Amino acid sequence: MARILIAEDEPRIVAFLEKGLRAEGYTTMAVGDGVEAASLARDDTFDLLILDLGLPGRDGREVLRELRMRGERLPIIVLTARDGIDDTVGSLEQGADDYVTKPFRFEELLARVRLRLRTAPAEETTVLTAGEVSLDLRSRRATNGSRTIDLTAREFALLEAFLRHPGQVLSREQLLSRVWGYDFDPGSNVVDVYVRYLRKKLGGDVIETVRGMGYRLCAEA
Numbered sequence: 530m531a532r533i534l535i536a537e538d539e540p541r542i543v544a545f546l547e548k549g550l551r552a553e554g555y556t557t558m559a560v561g562d563g564v565e566a567a568s569l570a571r572d573d574t575f576d577l578l579i580l581d582l583g584l585p586g587r588d589g590r591e592v593l594r595e596l597r598m599r600g601e602r603l604p605i606i607v608l609t610a611r612d613g614i615d616d617t618v619g620s621l622e623q624g625a626d627d628y629v630t631k632p633f634r635f636e637e638l639l640a641r642v643r644l645r646l647r648t649a650p651a652e653e654t655t656v657l658t659a660g661e662v663s664l665d666l667r668s669r670r671a672t673n674g675s676r677t678i679d680l681t682a683r684e685f686a687l688l689e690a691f692l693r694h695p696g697q698v699l700s701r702e703q704l705l706s707r708v709w710g711y712d713f714d715p716g717s718n719v720v721d722v723y724v725r726y727l728r729k730k731l732g733g734d735v736i737e738t739v740r741g742m743g744y745r746l747c748a749e750a
């Protein structure tokens with residue numbers, strides 16, 4: 530399985546990334562400063578680098594520049610701040626393959642990781658289906674049987690998380706991090722609220738409550 534190097538100095542984000550990526554079967558290693566990131570990235574033992582631009586030691590921009598100047602072809606996904614348009618453009622010019630703007634949802638990052646690693650051709654599918662429910666990721670269209678369902682962006686993301694793991698129990702915490710990102714209060718009941726919205730739109734039996742554990746999409750729904 531692919532090995533991913535994470536260069537990020539914010540422990541909360543590192544934990545969020547490592548937990549999510551490991552759950553997807555990737556091997557991860559995290560470093561909190563640019564000097565270490567640059568030397569590890571040259572080691573040839575990693576398949577991808579997730580690089581925060583604001584790093585102590587050596588700035589992420591410098592790390593990026595150095596790696597590319599040395600002809601290092603390791604795919605690099607840069608993490609940038611929301612208002613860092615210059616950073617984004619600059620990073621791509623300097624050879625980053627892609628970028629994700631903070632704060633981000635895990636699924637957003639995962640989609641880019643998969644694209645760069647091209648490890649799972651099945652994931653290139655743009656339509657996710659379980660039973661009667663299907664979600665077209667390209668046209669952003671949701672259907673239940675022949676019925677088109679009108680979803681908000683958040684509802685869409687939540688349903689996407691369920692459809693990527695049909696029949697599997699997802700905890701509130703997993704759903705929070707996948708759909709709302711790491712910036713969300715873990716005590717929030719926002720997941721329950723949105724599950725209720727989805728049920729209303731999809732029909733009550735599509736998403737099942739698993740007591741004390743979380744929610745599950747009924748694959749046979």
Ligand code: CA
Binds near residue numbers: 537538
């Ligand atoms: Ca940082």
